[in-house]
Amino acid sequence: QVQLAESGGGLVQAGGSLRLSCAASGRTNSIKVIGWFRQAPGKEREFVGAIGWLGSMASYSESVRGRFTISGDYAENTVYLQMNSLKAEDTAVYYCAAAVGPTVLHIRSSDYEFWGQGTQATVSS
Numbered sequence: 001q002v003q004l005a006e007s008g009g010g011l012v013q014a015g016g017s018l019r020l021s022c023a024a025s026g027r028t029n030s031i032k033v034i035g036w037f038r039q040a041p042g043k044e045r046e047f048v049g050a051i052g053w054l055g056s057m058a059s060y061s062e063s064v065r066g067r068f069t070i071s072g073d074y075a076e077n078t079v080y081l082q083m084n085s086l087k088a089e090d091t092a093v094y095y096c097a098a099a100v101g102p103t104v105l106h107i108r109s110s111d112y113e114f115w116g117q118g119t120q121a122t123v124s125s
Contacts, residue, residue, distance in 0.1 A: 001026045001027060001114070002024060002025070002026045002027055002028065002030065002031060002098045002100070002113075002114040003024070003025045003026045003114070004022055004023070004024055004025075004096050004097070004098060004114055004115060004116035005022070005023045005025075005116055005117070006020060006021065006022050006023075006094060006095065006096050006116040006117065006118060006119040007020070007021045007023070007119055008020040008021045008119060009093075009094065009119030009120045009121045009122075010120075010121065010122070011122045011123075011124065012086055012121075012122070012123055012124070013123070013124050014086060014087055014088055014123055014124065014125045015085060015086065016086050016123070017082070017083060017084045017085075017086065018083045018086065018121055019080055019081070019082050019083070020036075020080065020081040020083065020094055020096075020119060020121070021078055021079075021080055021081075022034060022036070022078065022079045022080070022081070022096030022116060023076075023077060023078045024077045024078070024079070024098065025077065028053075028077050030100045031053040031098045031099070031100060032052065032053055032099055032100055032101060032102065032103045032104075033050055033051070033052055033053060033098070033099040033103060033104065033105060033106060033112075034050065034051055034053060034070075034072070034079045034096055034097070034098055034099075035047065035048075035049070035050040035096065035097045035098075035099065035105075035106060035107075035109075035111075035112055036048040036049050036050065036070065036081050036094060036095070036096055036097075037094070037095045037096075037097060037109055038090075038092035038093065038094045038095070038121075039092055039093050039095070039118075040089075040091060040092040040093075043092075045095070045109055046061065047061050047107040047108070047109070048060070048061055048064055048068065048081070048094070049061065049064065049068060049070045049081070050070070050105040050106060050107070051070045051071070051072060051079060051105070052103050052105065053072070053074070053098075053103075054072070054074050055072075055103075056071070056072070057105070058070040058071075058105070059105040059107070061107075063089075064083075064090075067083065067084050067085045067086075068081060068082065068083050068084070069081075069082040069084075070082075079096065081094065081096075083121070086121075086123045087123060087125075088123050088124070088125040089123075090121065090123050091121065091122050091123045092120075092121060093118040093119065093120050093121075094118060094119055094120075094121055095115055095116055095117075095118045096115075096116045097109065097112035097113075097114060097115045097116070098112060098113065098114040098115075099111055099112045099113060100113055100114075101113075
């Protein structure tokens, strides 16, 4: 089993920045990919980005590319989502998820086996 815990959410003004953390524990040696997803009220959960565990290669959705960056501190079993130039439409609950299958930067939530509880990020306009 893998446990994930997000932190770092909060309230920020449009144009500001937040850094979210995803701390992994348990069988971290089984993790292949960490994905970030978000869900706004009344909307479906959507892919934000993903990174290969122990690597630096990341992929991003079109809506956040160029503004968000995913990185990892694998000595601390933690993956970060740096969010810059935030917009009101970035307001959502942000989740990290772990995939233990092939090292493919999955964009579908169904490809991830383990999920954190989420952290709220609110951007005021």
